[in-house]
Amino acid sequence: MQRTQTSPDRGRAALGPALALIHAGSAPTRSVLTGALGVTRATAGAITGELEALRLITVDARPAGGTRGRPSHRLAVDPSGPVVVAAQIHADGLTVALAGLGGRLSAPVDLPLPRQPTPARVLRAVVDEAARQVAADPRRCVGIGLAVPTPVAMPERTAVAAMYLSWPLGTRVGELLRQAATDGGLPLPVDVANDANLAALAEYRHGAGRGARHLLYVTSGHRGVGGALVVDGKLHTGSTGLALEVGQLTVDPEGRRCPCGSRGCLDVEADPHALLAAAGREADRRAIPEQVREVFAAAQAGDPRAAPRSTMWWTGSASASRA
Ligand SMILES: [Zn+2]
Incomplete structure (x- = not known):
């Protein structure tokens, strides 16, 4: 269905880019955001209003220098906003944390690799620790991201050379993680990529x-x-x-x-x-x-x-x- 692009539609399309800018600390105020997105002040106001209503950002409209002066509408990520599981597997163990908007990590937990660290066992250990952290945190978890010490071939997300883990060449890490997460009570979107990337x-x-x-x-x-x-x-x-x-x-x-x-x-x-x-x-x-x-x-x-x-x-x- 064809629709004309009205201002609210343009604003809706800009929600993601706007949140990305605020998440990266590149739009500390609404006027910076307005310039970065190339939208009108009214559209920027609608965008920040919607992101605030979704509890993704906070908007502080108080004047920066006390009670006088124009409101600057300072923007920040909402600390009670959603999180993702951020996990890393390395040669000697694994690390699991929750990452909120702004890249803020909760206290990362380091664990040793399971005995016989097959892909299924290691991914199970990641998911078990992730499930424990998600259950203990009131924030909504929206996905799982995993860093692995191997080049990862796209789009299948297969491990190409997990030299220090002795995983078989071509291990489908993305598929295995999705399965482990579903089995472990975290049926969330997953993504896998090389740790250095x-x-x-x-x-x-x-x-x-x-x-x-x-x-x-x-x-x-x-x-x-x-x-x-x-x-x-x-x-x-x-x-x-x-x-x-x-x-x-x-x-x-x-x-x-x-x-x-x-x-x-x-x-x-x-x-x-x-x-x-x-x-x-x-x-x-x-x-x-x-x-x-x-x-x-x-x-x-x-x-x-x-x-x-x-x-x-x-x-x-x-x-x-x-x-
Ligand atoms: Zn070499």
């Missing part, structure tokens, strides 16, 4: 990359080295989602063996295990990010064993991979 997007929208046009992101949390590229606000993934596997760049052809079958990849030459070995520490799988922080602190304090001594130095961020 998601961390890059999170930094671009809410962290170090805010305001940048492009972002190159390199990270290491537990095993391997991940990388991602955001170009003009969009992840550079290539047609199948597999662009930029920075960890498999060869940096030393005579170097350590990599689980990918090659030798001397950045993944094994510059990840936390390599760093800890170079600093004379034995890796403890339950505490790798803490151990890495300890090496940095020791290097700063002048410990010669922890000091950098080659031109290639580990610059990953353990905390960013959680985003």
Whole structure:
């Protein structure tokens, strides 16, 4: 059915883009939002009114400088608004949190991987912890997002090379997660993507990359080295989602063996295990990010064993991979 675009229709179509701007902190006031959306003040007022009625944002109409002056209509996400499950699987465990609008995380819970960490068992553990958190939180949960330490082929969301999890090539993680969630009492939309890609997007929208046009992101949390590229606000993934596997760049052809079958990849030459070995520490799988922080602190304090001594130095961020 054809309809003419009336102002309320245009306003309705702009609800998503408006919420995205407020969610990312890019529209702190209604006048900024009006300019960013290219709508009239009346339409912007209708949009913010509807988002407020849906309990997605709050609108503070009090003048900024006390009782005098024009109301600035400051916009913020509603802290009682909906949440999603934000989960991450890594080589040594899994992390589950609820993420609200504005990217605000509830206290993330870290758990070890189940014994025999098959895809079904690991995803079941993710869903069990997610269900526990959702049941304990009064906010409405609208979806499940999962970060995995493997390139993910689109659109089927299959794991291409979960090297540090020993999952079979081509594991249909998206389908398995949807099934596990339904079985576990969370029949919600699910999405799955590569951990470095998601961390890059999170930094671009809410962290170090805010305001940048492009972002190159390199990270290491537990095993391997991940990388991602955001170009003009969009992840550079290539047609199948597999662009930029920075960890498999060869940096030393005579170097350590990599689980990918090659030798001397950045993944094994510059990840936390390599760093800890170079600093004379034995890796403890339950505490790798803490151990890495300890090496940095020791290097700063002048410990010669922890000091950098080659031109290639580990610059990953353990905390960013959680985003
Ligand atoms: Zn490799």
